[in-house]
Amino acid sequence: MLVLARFFLFLTVVAGGFLFASPGLAQTSPQTGVQTGGVVREIRVEGARRVEPGTVRSYLLIHKGDAFDPERIDKSLKSLFATGLFADVTIRRDGDVLVVDVVENPVINEIAFEGNKRIKTADLKAEISLRPRVIYTRTKVQNDVERILTLYRRSGRFAATVEPKVIQLDQNRINLVYEIHEGDVTRVQNIRFVGNHAFTDSDLRDVIRTKETRWYRFLSSDDTYDPDRLTYDRELLRRFYLKNGYADFRVSSSVAELTPDHKAFFITYTVDEGPRYRVGNVKVAVKLRNLTSATLMRENTLKRGDWYNADAVDKSVEKMTAQVGNLGYAFVDIRPRINRDRKKHVIDITYQVDEGPRVFVERINISGNVRTLDRVIRREFRLVEGDAFDAAKLRRSKKRIQDLDFFKKVDVEQVPGSAPDKTVINVKVKEKSTGALSLTAGYSTTNGALVGASIRERNLLGTGRSLSLSTQIAQSQSTVNLSFTEPYFLGRDISAGFDIFHTASNRQSTSSFNSKSTGFALRAHYPLTDTLTQGWRYTLRSNQVDSVKDTASTFIKAQAGKRMLSEVTHTLGYDTRDDKRNPTEGVFAQLTTDLAGLGGDSKYFRNRIDGSTYYQYADGWVAHLRGATGYVMPLSGNVTILDRFFLGGDDLRGFASSGVGPRDRVSGDALGGQWFYSGSLETSFPIGLPKELGVAGHVFTDFGSIGKIVPSSSEVQNTGSLRASAGFGLSWSSPIGPIGVDFAWPVLHEKYDKSEVMRVNIGTRF
Structure with missing residues (x-):
């Protein structure tokens, strides 16, 4: 019986194995739940409304006539999900039919943003990837949420939150709403430095762009945390230390820690200063024929024993490159070789001058200029297509484009051309607004309270032309002026234009009369070199002296009435200043020559020289x-009072406007002079406040004199003696405009001069 039982058990196991192994019988796949075995006789798609059934079948990896393969069915399921068209997909078997049941993702009808005040809706829409009439997917929504949060973090709002909301509509459509809570700006509460010994934390905070939050930075975004700015600050620190001789300096780490309430950051820079190096031997190694090292050594700005300065090395390379180019060498490569003695803390510098690769400019591509014409940018290039490539000229070209002030950003890139000896220059610009409507209000001791308005377009129709209309009304002087400038007249580097003007001046307090000037001027200005410029101007205007007081000087009364002036002016200027608004180094000089008498009533020859260093x-x-000096010589008759020089006020502090010079003994009216000279020695310095406040102090001494009128008379007080003053003041580049206050006292003066202790200038533009 036991043997018989074992025999029946064996038959059962064999039969079961046969049944499971038989291809004609079904078994269930654990991955998809679909029974295997048999052949797919039909594929039926259910739930598809917007998507065609044929489209659904095209994504399947199993087709009619194939066997029910669980692996291929599983891959088909993943393929359908990957399309992003469906919110849910199931695949099941109904006999010999493979049923694909889909739930379609809705279509976005409209996208809206709520709660955004700091960032415009247009900017948010440009950032996200989803659009109306696009299929909605949760993955894309989450990606767009991250993009929006990134945009807010760039503006310093790390506490911002974004919650997407879906509003169901008919026909499987939705409205997508991003509910935004912007939160407060995440400020930088504290900036610390670890490892600095040569410079204090305060010194290094002045170097970097990121600032600690303070009440006076309410108009600045530098105290908001920006990770991109943190990278820039590391580079600023590196440049600062290299400039001061620390050639081994490095920033070990920069860590930004967010406070638990997400309202502020603590930033810590860990630095390794290393030793400070002095300059050792400085040499120029030249491998070009007919070029000596002595020729280029004069352009070197560092001497033996100086503290090492990476900026000075770069400046020397630029000067040497320019000098070699002026000597006619088109292909030159100048590289500074640095040999560092870490024991003696000395750096030897060798400027290696080699013949560079013979490369020519194949093409200049300009992009990003939507409004500005190509030729406006192209004419600023010191290189043209076909020229030998010159890195120094390329740098000057970039600076000239930036100086146009038409663009927020200018990127110039050199890329390989179609051949080894050719290069392509790509210029990418980002335009900014060049039109301005401005209102002016302020006060000055010279003109009193003033208000004004102007409208100006600096890039008219994208041609680079400038057109402006301005008016100013003040207690002492009011003006109206219309100006037009063509920067490249007749296709040449000549700035030409015209001015139409009317000026009304009240001089009752200084000379007992009023004056009016109405006319126009034609002008042209062009560069002779990078630092030397020349200009010409023709002026035709009607001058009128009226409202003369009964008690006025007889010399003033004789000037009453109208006169026509026809004047030609020539200017020659030299300018090497590093910044025209707030210069710290350089020289400015200008010679102005006026010749009146080619028609009109006034005839004179006048020269004036101005200079600053x-x-x-x-x-x-x-x-x-x-310093400044001038002389006007009559060619016929007398020089009228409107054509004379006056001294005092801004050019000789401590004295009132027109407070120095020839004066009527009886009326005290200022009569002006035919010659003058003035000068000033001033030192400006920080007063301990943060640099970004723009507040500086200065001490000064001014000097000058003025004299001679024709005809001379005993009724005129006119000594021509030296006057001098000394004083101090404060200047503030405030958010509402420049503000200056000066206190000065005469040291050398005449008893008939008019003094003025305090001088105030307040101006604003909005």
Whole structure:
């Protein structure tokens, strides 16, 4: 019996194995739940409304006539999900039919944003990838949420939250709403430095762009946390230390820690200063024929024993490159070789001058200029297609394009051309608004309270032309002026234009009369070199002296009435200043020559020379020496009072406007002079406040004199003696405009001069 039982058990196991192994019988796949075995006789798609059934079948990896393969069915399921068209997909078997049941993702009808005040809706829409009439998917929504949060973090709002909301509509459509809670700006509460010994934390905070939050930075975004700015700050620190001789300097780490309430950041820079290096031997190694090292050594700005300065090395390379180019060498490569002695802390510098690769400019591509014409940018290039490539000229070209002030950003890139000896220059610009409607309000001791308005377009119709209309009404002087400038007249580097003007001046307090000038001027200005410019101007205007007081000087009364002036002016200017608004080094000089008498009633020859030099001898300490002199010679008759020089006020502080010079003994009216000279020695310095406040102090001494009128008379007080004053002041580049206050006292003066202790200038533009 036991043997018989074992025999029946064996038959059962064999029969079961046969049944499971038989291809004609079904078994269930654990992955999809679909029974295997048999052949697919039909594929039926259910739930598809917007998507065609044929489209659904095209994504399947199993087709009619194939066997029910669980692996291929599983891959088909994943393929359908990957399309992003469906919110849910199931595949099941109904006999010999493979049923694909889909739930379609809805279509976005409209996208809206709620709660966004700091970032415009247009900017948010440009950032996200979803659009109306696009299929909605949760993955894309989450990606767009991250993009929006990134946009807010760039603006310093790390506490911002974004919650997407879906509003169901008919026909499987939805409205997508992003509910935004912007939160407060995440400020930088504290910036610390670890490892710095040569410079204090305060010194290094002045170097970097990121600032600690303070009440006076309400108009600045530098105290908001920006990770991109953190990278820029590391580079600023590196440049600062290299400039001061620390050639081994490196930033070990920069860590930004967010406070638990997400309202502020603590930033810590860990630095390794290393030793400070002095300059050792400086050499120029030249491998070009007919070029000596002595020729280029004069352009070197570092001497043996100086502290090493990476900026000075770069400047020397630029000067040497320019000098070699002026000598006619088109293909030159100048590289500074640095040999560092870590034991002696000395750096030897060798400027290696080799013949560079013979490369020519194949093409100049310009992009990003939607409004500005190509030729406006192209004419600023010092290189043209076909020229030998010159890196120095390329740098000057970029600076000239930036100086147009038409663009927020200018990128110039050199890429290989179609051949080894050719290069392509790509210029990418980002335009900014060049039109301005401005209102002006302020006060000055010279003109009193003033208001004004102007409208200006600096890039008219994208041609680079400038057109402006301005008016100013003040207690002492009011003006209306219409100006037009063509920067490249007749296709040449000549700035030409015209001015139409009317000026009304009240001089009752200084000379007992009023005046009016109405006319126009034609002008042209062009460069002779990078630093030398020349200009011409023709002016035709009607001058009128009226409202003369009964008690006025007899010399003033004789000037009453109208006169026509026809004047030709020539200017020659020289300018090497590093910044025209706030210079710290460089020289400015200008010679102005006026010739009147080619028609009109006034006939004279007048010369004037102005000059300034700036020198920064310590960080923030700038010495400024200014001087001016002039002489007007009558060619017929007398020089009218409107054509004379006046001295005092801004050009001789401590004295009132027109407070120095020939004066009527009885009325005290200022009569002006035929010659003058003035000068000033001034030092500006920081007063301990943060640099970004723009507040500086200065001490100064002014001097000058003025004299001679024709005809001379005993009724005129006119000594021509030297006057001098000394004083101090404060200047503030405030958010509402420049503000200056000066206090000065005469040191050398005449008893009939008019003094003025305090001088105030307040101006604003909005």
